[in-house]
Amino acid sequence: MATIKEKEQQIISEFENFDDWMDKYNYLIEMGKSIPQIDESQKVESNLISGCQSRVWLTAYMDDGKLYFKGDSDAVITKGIANLLIRVLSGQSPDDIINADLDFIDKIGLREHLSPTRSNGLVSMIKQMKFYAMAFKAKKAKQQ
Amino acid sequence: MYQTTNTGYNLEKIRKDFPILQQEVNGSPLVYFDNAATTQKPLQVINAITDYYHRENSNVHRGVHRLSVMATESFENVRQKIAQHINARYSHEIVFTRGTTESINLVASTWGKKNVKKGDQIIISAIEHHSNIVPWQMLCEEVGARLRIIPVDDAGEMDLEAYRDLFNEKTRLVAVNHISNTLGTINPVKEIVEIAHDNDIPVLIDGAQGLPHGSVDVQDLHCEFYCFSGHKVYGPTGIGGLYGKEKFLEEMPPYQGGGEMIKSVTFEKTDYNDIPYKFEAGTPNVAGVIGFGAALDYINNLGLENIKKHEDELMHYATTELEKMDGITIIGKARNKASVISLLIGDIHPYDAGTIIDHFGVAVRTGNHCTQPIMDHYGIPGTVRASFGLYNTKTEIETLLKAINKVKEMFG
Numbered sequence: 001m002a003t004i005k006e007k008e009q010q011i012i013s014e015f016e017n018f019d020d021w022m023d024k025y026n027y028l029i030e031m032g033k034s035i036p037q038i039d040e041s042q043k044v045e046s047n048l049i050s051g052c053q054s055r056v057w058l059t060a061y062m063d064d065g066k067l068y069f070k071g072d073s074d075a076v077i078t079k080g081i082a083n084l085l086i087r088v089l090s091g092q093s094p095d096d097i098i099n100a101d102l103d104f105i106d107k108i109g110l111r112e113h114l115s116p117t118r119s120n121g122l123v124s125m126i127k128q129m130k131f132y133a134m135a136f137k138a139k140k141a142k143q144q
Numbered sequence: 145m146y147q148t149t150n151t152g153y154n155l156e157k158i159r160k161d162f163p164i165l166q167q168e169v170n171g172s173p174l175v176y177f178d179n180a181a182t183t184q185k186p187l188q189v190i191n192a193i194t195d196y197y198h199r200e201n202s203n204v205h206r207g208v209h210r211l212s213v214m215a216t217e218s219f220e221n222v223r224q225k226i227a228q229h230i231n232a233r234y235s236h237e238i239v240f241t242r243g244t245t246e247s248i249n250l251v252a253s254t255w256g257k258k259n260v261k262k263g264d265q266i267i268i269s270a271i272e273h274h275s276n277i278v279p280w281q282m283l284c285e286e287v288g289a290r291l292r293i294i295p296v297d298d299a300g301e302m303d304l305e306a307y308r309d310l311f312n313e314k315t316r317l318v319a320v321n322h323i324s325n326t327l328g329t330i331n332p333v334k335e336i337v338e339i340a341h342d343n344d345i346p347v348l349i350d351g352a353q354g355l356p357h358g359s360v361d362v363q364d365l366h367c368e369f370y371c372f373s374g375h376k377v378y379g380p381t382g383i384g385g386l387y388g389k390e391k392f393l394e395e396m397p398p399y400q401g402g403g404e405m406i407k408s409v410t411f412e413k414t415d416y417n418d419i420p421y422k423f424e425a426g427t428p429n430v431a432g433v434i435g436f437g438a439a440l441d442y443i444n445n446l447g448l449e450n451i452k453k454h455e456d457e458l459m460h461y462a463t464t465e466l467e468k469m470d471g472i473t474i475i476g477k478a479r480n481k482a483s484v485i486s487l488l489i490g491d492i493h494p495y496d497a498g499t500i501i502d503h504f505g506v507a508v509r510t511g512n513h514c515t516q517p518i519m520d521h522y523g524i525p526g527t528v529r530a531s532f533g534l535y536n537t538k539t540e541i542e543t544l545l546k547a548i549n550k551v552k553e554m555f556g
Contacts, residue, residue, distance in 0.1 A: 021170075021503050026554065053495040053511045053526060074525060075493035076555060 001066075004096055007088045008104035015108035024109065028080030035083040036090070038070040049124045054078045056125055060132040062140075066091050067133055071125075081110065081122055089129055094140075097133035102126060153450050159535050161186035161442075172505030175540040180325045180353060180484050180531035181509055183378045185439070192438035193380060193431050204430055205404060205421070219430055222437035223420075229440050230370065231361040232387050239393070239420040240428055243384030244352040245275040247371035248319070250386055250423060251348055252279040254396040255369075256317070262288035265314045267345075269294040269302050269331075270521055271324045274514040276350040280319060294320070296521065300327035300476035304335065311343040318347045322354030322370075326513040326529065327476025328459075328484030330357075337366050346392065352376055356533075357482040358452045368392050374432065378534070379439030383432030386423075393419040400425040443534070451534045455483035458532040462541045469545070471552065475527050486513075486527040489548055492555045494526040500554060501528070504547035506540075 002010070018024045038047070038059050049056040054075035061068055069086045073079040088104070089097050105122075159165055164184045167174050176184060196218070202211035204219045220235075227235040241247045256279075260266065266280050270293050277291075284290055292315075294307045302320075318340045323330050333354075337347045346368035354360055355372040362370050369392070373384035388396070398405055398416050402425035407415040416422045443451060462485055466472045471490040489497050498510030511526040512519045519526055530544060 022550075022554075025500065025503075029554065053498075054493055055525070075495040077496050077499050078493075 001091055004088055004092055004100045004102075008102070008107075011084060011088065012104055012107050021109075025077065028084075029076050030080070031083045032073075032076050032079035035072065035079055036068075036070045036086060038072050042070075043072065049128050056082055058082070058125060058128055058132075060129070060136070062136050065093060067094055067097060067136055069129060069132075078122070081105075082125060085125060085129065094133035094137040098130055098137070100130075153446075153454055155454075155535070155537060158446070159537075161188065162535055163187060163190070165535060169505040169507070170503050172543070175504070175506040175536075175543050177530040177532065177536065177540070177544065178507045178509050179356075179533035179536075180376075180513075180529065182375045182381065183356065183533050184535070185378055185380065185435075186442050188442050189379055189435045189438045193435045196431050196434045201430075203427055215430055218437075219428070219433050222433045222440075225437050225440055226385055229360075229444070230355075230372075230387060231363050233363060234390060236418070236420050237387055237390055237393065239386040239388065239423045240433060241371075241384050241386055241423075242382055242429070243373035243375070244350060244371045245279075245373075247369075247384060247386035248276055248348065248350060249279045250399045251369050251371075251388070251396075252283045254399050254423075255392065256280075256283045257287070258395075258397055260284075260287055260289050260316045263314060264289040264316045265292050265310075265312070266290075266316060267292045267294060267307070267310050267318045267320075267340075269307075269320050270296040271300065271302070271327060271329065271331075271515065271518045272319075272321055273325055273350065273352065274516070275352075276319055276321055277517070289316070296518065298522075300324065300329045300478045300518075302329075302331060302336075304332070304339070307336070308339055311340075311345065315343065315345050318345055319350070320347070321350040321352070322360075323357055323482045323484075324476070324515075324518075325353050325484065325531075326486055326515040326518055326527070327478065328481040328486070328531075329476060329478035330480040330482055332480075333367065334365050341366065353482065353484075357455065359448050362387050374436035374439060377436075377439050378442060380432045380435035383429050383436050388419075390419070393423070396423075398425070399423045402426045404428075446534065454534060455532050455536075458536055458538065458541065459483040459485065461538055462530065462532070462544070465541065465545055466548075469548065471556070472548070475522060475524070483532040484529065485531070486529045488524065488527060489551050490556060492551060494528050496555055497528050497548075497551045500551045501544070501547040504543055504550070506544050506547050508544070 038057055042059050043057045047057045047059050054073055056073040058071045068090045071082045162184045200215050202215040204216040206212050223238050224235040226238050292310045295303045322333050333349055340347045348369035349367045351370045351372040356377045368389050370387040375381040405417050405422050405425040407417050473488040475486040494510040501508055509529040
């Protein structure tokens with residue numbers, strides 16, 4: 001399994017192929033289609049990361065010490081960005097997720113989506129993923 | 145270069161007054177269609193503020209020294225200018241605030257706390273901005289009153305028959321907007337006031353969008369309160385006002401405590417100042433007031449009717465062109481509408497649409513526009529909103545149409 005840094009690098013090189021913003025967004029739209037989608041039944045309030053403009057649902061489960069994410073959003077671009085995060089963070093250990101700085105978002109020119117004023121839930125999405133990691137870590141520590 | 149049938153309306157010259165419009169965004173000339181959120185400022189306003197700080201800056205109503213007298217004079221002249229602009233009977237009926245939101249909060253926490261009691265009711269409508277919902281909700285929670293809502297039909301017009309039926313012996317106030325920031329509906333505020341007065345109930349009008357679109361005459365409307373913001377009429381942010389009928393302002397307790405709002409202070413007792421100063425504690429936003437005055441001069445020089453005619457022309461052009469396109473739904477089709485168009489492009493999420501439109505250098509607003517209840521009414525997450533101002537052009541609308549076509553191509 002590649003590390004978070006390696007996966008980030010992979011995405012950065014994928015984005016280097018795009019000459020203009022439109023290609024980038026078309027790619028994000030495509031990315032949205034392959035998101036590990038959560039069940040309709042899990043699209044409930046408690047799994048909702050509420051941004052001002054688009055809704056994002058996120059769930060997580062632990063398998064063999066690694067954390068996996070599923071998600072969805074009612075906005076296509078947001079769904080694409082969510083899937084980028086999932087590609088990078090799914091299958092990693094809670095510790096690595098907690099410590100990830102995820103600066104690839106800036107490097108692939110999507111920093112504008114990180115601004116809290118965009119209210120697309122991206123910042124909250126990252127927070128929620130790290131929160132899941134912390135929760136699973138705490139749960140595991142308790143069991144041991 | 146810029147077509148308009150509005151003779152005497154020199155759009156090219158007008159645009160040169162707005163430095164911000166000369167820039168490029170994402171490699172394209174900026175197209176600013178978010179005027180319902182805030183308007184851009186002409187040089188006349190920017191210069192008035194700069195000049196004030198260069199030559200006059202001083203605290204108002206304080207000293208006998210030359211600067212203070214000059215600043216006070218300029219400051220009070222603007223109060224008078226605003227009074228004339230909205231045809232208030234007296235200039236002391238104009239209270240300076242930070243803007244519409246603060247004006248509404250001022251009334252809610254002074255007049256409201258004095259007059260609204262447990263079990264009472266306040267009437268608002270289903271197309272209010274959050275700032276004309278939440279202050280009343282907070283008041284209701286505090287005193288144990290409740291809100292009654294005037295329903296709105298699919299065109300975005302208030303149901304006046306249902307409104308009539310909302311009155312009862314518990315009703316204390318009606319608070320409605322003049323023009324909807326989301327749908328552009330120009331509400332029949334005069335009739336709304338008449339109906340309220342038939343029931344002996346005072347009316348507050350949220351005029352945030354009213355002041356920028358046409359003339360406002362508070363004596364003709366007969367409303368008790370009219371709230372407005374400078375930044376929506378090409379003035380600076382952080383300054384606005386509350387018009388209140390003299391009798392109402394007189395009877396209201398003060399808002400905040402501090403300097404300026406007092407006549408005399410001892411540790412035993414404080415005598416409050418006369419209106420409007422009773423509501424203006426602390427050093428006011430003098431530069432903002434000066435800028436607001438310059439903005440009113442600017443629009444009055446252009447002519448309110450000319451501006452309205454120009455904006456209506458833009459709105460009709462945009463509406464006609466949008467209706468020709470497949471898959472466009474215009475949300476809010478009131479018969480009487482200001483230059484605001486809320487729309488949906490197929491079932492494409494407004495956030496997706498707005499992200500792409502931004503790349504064409506076009507500033508539109510996406511989301512619920514701080515009017516969540518009306519979005520719930522239509523069962524939609526939000527809209528793409530284009531709102532036109534006095535400097536916009538048909539060519540700019542064409543850029544928007546091009547951007548919308550791209551959105552359809554990418555997400556359709």
